[in-house]
Each structure stands twice: as C-alpha cells, then as structure tokens.
Amino acid sequence: MAEQQPSTTAAPPCRPAGTTEHSWCKAVPGGTGITVLALLLSKSLDISLLQNALHKLQNSNPILKSQLHYEPATNSYSYIIPSTSHLQIQPFDLSSTAQILRRIKTPNLNSVSDFHLILEHEINCNSWANTATSSSSGTHKLQMLDPSLNTATTSESDIDVLFASIYRLDDEKSVVTLRIHTSVCDRAAALALLRKLLELMSSEKQDGEGTELELLKKMEVGLGIEEYIPAGKANKPFWARGIDMVGYGLNALRFSNLKFMDTESTRGSQVVKLQLNKEDTDRILDGCKTRDIKLCGLLAAAGLIAAHSSKGLNENQWEKYGIVTLINCRSILDPVLSPDFPGFYHSAILNTHDVKGGDDLWELAKRSYTSFANAKNNNKHFSDMGDLNFLMCKAIDNPGLTPSSSLRTSLISVFEDPVIDTSSKVHQEIGLEDFSGCASVHGVGPSIAIFDTIRDGQLDCACVYPFPLHTREQMMELIGEMKRILVDW
Template sequence: MERSVGGTEYSWCRTVASGTGITVLTILLSRPPEPAALEKALRRIQSRHPLLRARLQWGDRGPCLSLSPEPYLSVEVVDSSETSVVLRSSDAGDPFHALLEHELNRNSWRETRIETPAELFFATVYRLPDSRAVVALRLHTGICDRASAVSILRNVLQSYGAEAAGGTAAGDREGQNGNEEAGEVPGAIEEMVPQEKGRKPFWAHGVDLLGYSVGSLRFSNLQFRDTTSTRASRVVRLQMDRDETDRILKACKERGGMTPSVALAAAAMKAANFSKEEPRPQVESYAVVTFIDCRTILDPPLQLDHVGFYHSAILNTLRVNSQEEVWDTAERYFNALTNSMRCNKHFTDMGDLTFLMCKAIDHPPATPCSSLRTSFLGVFESPIIDDDDGDKWRQEIGVEDYAGCTSVHGVGPSMAFFDTIRGGRLDCTCVYPWPLHSREQIEQLVLNMKSLLLANI
C-alpha cells in the first residue's frame, strides 16, 4: 500500500533534506529502560498508526509513502562511554539539553532524492554516566506534526509503563485510535480541506505570491552573527513558575482570550527590536508564521490523536513600535491572526506558502544574507496543556523531564517556539539556527522576553 505525498508533505521532504523538519521527542528517565520492553511498546504504537511504519521512497511520479505491513522499529542503545563523547562535544551544559540538540542534528534524510526506501521513525536510548537515561524518538516532520508528537509521547509513556509493569495500557486494549486504519495510508491534508473554505481564484494566488515575495524584502530580522559557517539547531528553554504562569494566563484572558503563544510572539518581537544597537529603529516589521492544528475542521474531521502532518500556517507581518507596550503589540497580533483565520487563510494560502518555502531552498540569495530565514518567528496557535505530572505510568518508569521540538537550521524562522503548560507552569522550548544566531544572543533575548511579559501585569 502506498500513495504519493501531498503538497505539504512534499515541502517537508525538501526542507528536511536541508536540515529543517527533524522532529525529536526526548524523555529523561531516572533509570535506564529495558530496551526489549521499550521496543515492544514502540512497535505496538507503530502497528496502530500506519504513518509511523511508512517508508519514504521516490517513484516515477516523485516521492511516495510506502506502508510496511509490519512494525520495523529497532531501539539503538548508546552506552555511557559513547554518550560521554557526545556530551563533551556540546556546550549546552545540561546532558538532557545536549542530547536533545544532538538528535535535532542527526539527519537520516539528508538527500533530497532518496533512492532506497527510508525509515521515518527512529528510537535511541542514551545511558548517562550518572545511571540515568534519555530516550530519544526522532521522526520526519512530514508524518509528525506537534499534535502527533504529543500523542506519540503520551502513548509511549503509557505503553512502555504498562509493558514494564507486565500489564496492558488502556490505549493498547482499545486497538485502533481515532479513524486510522491499520491497512491504509492516511490521506494528506490537502485532500481534506473543506471545499467551501479552500477556494481561491487563480489571480488571487498570483497577487498573494507577489505580495509575500515583495513584502519579505521589508521584514526585520534578529541580527545575524555568522552567515557562512555550517549550521545546526540549538535550543534554549524559557520556563516560568506557577505564579508567573498564572499572571500571564490572566493577562491573556483579560485581553480577549488570546493564547500564551501570542504573548510570547509579541514579547519576542519587542525583545528583538530592543536588542538592536543604538540608534534603535522606531518601527520595524516582523514576520510571524503561526501553525494551526486543522484536524477538527477538516472534511472529514480527524481525531486529535490522528498521526500525520495536519497543521497549516498563516503568515502575518506586524509593525512593531519601540514605544508601544508589549501587551498592546500582543493585542494587535491577536487581532490580525483572528482576522486571517476568519478569512480561512490557513486553507487558501496553504499552497502559496509551501511553494515559497521550496523556492527559498532553491534560491538562498533571495533571503536576507542568504540565511534561508523566511520569517522571524514560528509559533503555534495554542499551547499543549499537560496536567498529567502525577500519571502513574510516568511514576512507574521514572520520568524526570521531557521535551519535544523540530529543527530549524535549514530553511525557516530565526526562532521556533514549542510551548507547553505543564502542571500549571509555562515551559517553552525555543529552537534557533546556530551560529547564524549565538547561544548568548538567544539566551539574552529569552530573558528580555520574560521581563517584558511580567513587567506590567
């Protein structure tokens, strides 16, 4: 069973080859997992979600997804001495942080055209010198958006926890999840766009493509540090305590019910403007790409845990005044995003944005300093809410921390935010291309963001 990739999936095939679009989930455990039990749990998850056991290959009509009838995943185990070699080569400081960055830069899909079928799902266990371990799951973003990653993470914790305890998790007893079928390759998002919401006249496509292209020449960016060296993805985490998170959520609610990601984006734009050397520009235009999970509004609608790439994107350009308060900037961005969604731009502009992304890969000089930066920021419309800190399976297997994000060092934004509200605390993983931007530069930007958000609430 196979099918050709959809337009969005094809764009990820192009971007992953360039370095952007490697999705990684890392789990820090207080003790090493049993590899055989973990592999059995992961294969059980593969069997329930067809795309997780698909392979990518090129046929006469271009790339296609070929469904393997049986789960194929094998767990790679890296002993503590080999892990130490990886850790010594990193400047991240924290081992969990260092291994997350290491996995973001392991590219199994480096070639644009894959001649032999390529697996899309990998699992590695890193044994740490202090007897703890990190489980890393690495996936091709063409089959795994953020919602899929969250679903996979929860399934892994439950399935492996049950396997380690000698039982069966609830999800395993239920068999198939949502409306995925074991013997079918799920359709691409383009096939499920509601007809009445996806219509766009031919000339409108041309006008919008021209507008996006010309408009990009006016975009402001975070200052580049090194535009010539080989790039990799690096990570900085923005974390807040319960009180700080409550204050931000309250401020969002008071301003029309905006999501924390809107506030984070506004703070990032203000902080970027603030970081410019004197004389600081009074007004700058920043491009923000907002990713929207479309599962519930497709035709037919999909379950929230349906695995695949079913996000669309909206590109908004915001003029940021250095004298304006950050929450006023957030309100303007929220209004612009709401209006774009009301006009169904997340459906009508889907093909335009994927086309422009592929053109940027083909013509790097069309981007600022050939940086392949297509926007300043990438955010998600809504955060992930995780209140399962007391989940028995997490306690059973000794989960201490986890993180999930996607690489950005090929084509894409200067920063991508993956925000979660975990146990009432905001935890945002910020991914950026290094050394295009330095770690010190992004760490300072994140500190300024936090100060701006908490200053007047």
C-alpha cells in the same frame, strides 16, 4: 514435475506525498523538520520493553512505520508502508554517550545539562539528508550529519521516518529519543505518540492492565491535509492568488531580521529554554483570558519587542517583522480527524507587524493575535496553504532570494495553542524526570521557533534557532529579554 508457481507476494502499500508533505520532504534534507522527542528517565529501562511498545504503536499507526521513497525521474515522494514494524533501537552505552558529549561540549556549555545537549545532538542528526538532491548551491552548508547515528547512505535508499535511541548517562539514568520526519508527525501527533508510549510501557509493566487495547486501536493511513479541506474553504480567484503571491514576496523583502552572526559556516539547530514559575504563568494566562487573546499572541509580541530592543535602535524607528502561526487543523477538516490522528495536519498563517521602541506589550499582543484571528476567520490557513508551500520550496531552491542567503522566512513561529501537560502516576512509575519536544529549523524557517508547553501550570518553552547564523549567547540574551518583558509587564 509440478510447474513452479510465480510468487504472489504483493508489493507493500504505497501512498504519494501530498503537496504540504512534499514541501516538508524538500525541507527536511536541508535541516528543517527533524522532530525530536527526548525523555529523561531516572529508572533503569528494559530496551526490549521499549522496542516492543514502539513496534505496537507503529503497527497501530502505519504511517509511522513507513519508509520515505524519492523518485528522481518525477521529483516526487511517496510513503511505502511495510506490513510490520522493523524498527531497531540504537543503544549508546556509558562510554559511547560520554564520547558524544565530549565531542559537542565546549567550556561555555558547562551549565547546560547532558539531557539538553543530547536533545540538540538529535535534532542535528539528519537521517534524511540524502533522500533528495537539491539545486541550491548552499545546501551543503545546511546539513549537519553525525556518522555515529543511523543515516541514509544513498539518495536511492528508502529511509525510515522514525528512529529511536537510548543514551545511558549512568547506571540508572538514561535519555530515550524518538527522531521523526515532520511530514508524517506534526506536534500534535508527536504529543499523542509520547502519551501512548508512556501509557503502553506502564500498562505492559502491569501485565497488560489498563488501556492497552484502546491505545492499540489501529488507525488508517491518512491522506495529505489538502484532501480533507472542507469544500470551498481553499477557493481563491486566480488573480487574487497572483496578487497574494506578489504581496508575500514583496513583504518578505522588507522584513527585518535579527543580526546574522555567521552566514557561511555549516548550520545546525540549538535550543534555549524560556521558563516561568506558576505564579507568573497564571498571571499572563489570566491577562490573555481577560483580553480575549491566546498565549501565542503574547509570546509573539514579547519576541517582537525583544528583537527590536536588541538592535539599539531609536525609540521611534519602525521595523517590519514576520510571524508564522501554526494551527492544528484536525478538528476543522472534513471529515474531522481525531486529536491523535498521525500525520501532518497543521497549516500556517503569516502576518506582518510594524514595531517601534516603547510599544506596549498587551497592545501589541492584541494587535498580533487579532491579525491572526481575522486571517483564520477568512480561511487564510486553507486558501493560502498552496502559496506558502510554493514560496517555501522556492526559498529552498534559491537561498539567494532570502537576506544573506539565510533562508529566514520570518522572525518567529508560534503555535496557536500550547501543549498542556500534567505529571501523572505513569510518569512516576517509569521514572520520567523531564521531557522535551521540538523540531530543527536550520534549513528554511524562522529565526526563533517557539514550542510552548504549560507543564504542571508552569510555562516551559523550547526556543529553537539556527546556529551559528545566531549564537547561543545572542539567543540567551534575546530569550532572557522576552522573559523580563513577560514578567515585568
């Protein structure tokens, strides 16, 4: 009898999470960093077509088919990369979708579209809530799970980093959602994934014509962002690092916040839109160009003025606010990464600003943007990366270090550059009526996270906030005031 040979099946590749990725792996279970792309389609969709397209994209971008593994013994995370994609789309028929909408819809939401409600529903579905335990006594308040969706069941389970669902609104209309762990997919990667998916679906409808081969060019599994920082850019003397850490901590204690409406109830994330017409958008973009600043500075300034105004303070009363600006670092890493390289390759700069009533919008915008630009020129986005990651993890483990245990670390977060999107023949071909992309913030994070897009020349911002720490009425009033400030300057 021939001797049985031992199995030679190799274990799938596994890569440990980098420092920034580790911070996101700690943040997502508490409710910050659940990235969602939602697409409203007006044409009937073949689920098998979508699933095949997603499998191809995952196989060509291996980090997006990985499973997140948590090792309790070492309190570490890693990504296990299977050989092929095994993603299965979760379908919700008309009855299931209607049931979900009935459960989350309240009388004051009659003016909110079903598409908008499904987007909010998805960013509150935490598939990774059990990927790690937390020492925080308040963690249970920050998890909003939905048993109708695919979620992790045990802390020992390896869990996918990407989930897909389809919600049927009627016989033709549907909402496609991708829910992704932010540690493997920042905003730039999510946008690239969306564009590739739409083009791939279109090219498949055309029997493979077009750019499918280019779209499916296989990418490697990248390392954490720290491994790509150019030599010397992250250097900081030991004492300087200590002084900066103390400075960040003391400044945070002095930050003003929006009024907290409910600090005890279980939290989720909600979204309010800030939209301008093309005329107003052109006007503010021209104003930014004339003053040599970016849109992020103007949005931050409008938010600061609106926040101060919302408190009914004396005009000469000063308050200190924190602003986090997120930078897509792919073009300034070593080696340079392509714009569509999958993973998390953003860094952050935290600036503080003193604001009083009657501040001029453009003066404050110039001051805000100049502070950010100077910090970036001094490589603070690299040298302070470890400090900010450490402080974020400390806040997660010790909510009591933040005001009212709110886990708010700044007033506003903005992106250095907006997403630019233009309608195309591909959009018409698949019936794309609307789309939105944003991430949850009801764990650690800002009171307002602004995800800005210039869509067909019009500003369209998804403003995400933690609820019921802040209420929809409160945020609609604040965002409405921001819009008034931008339009009436």
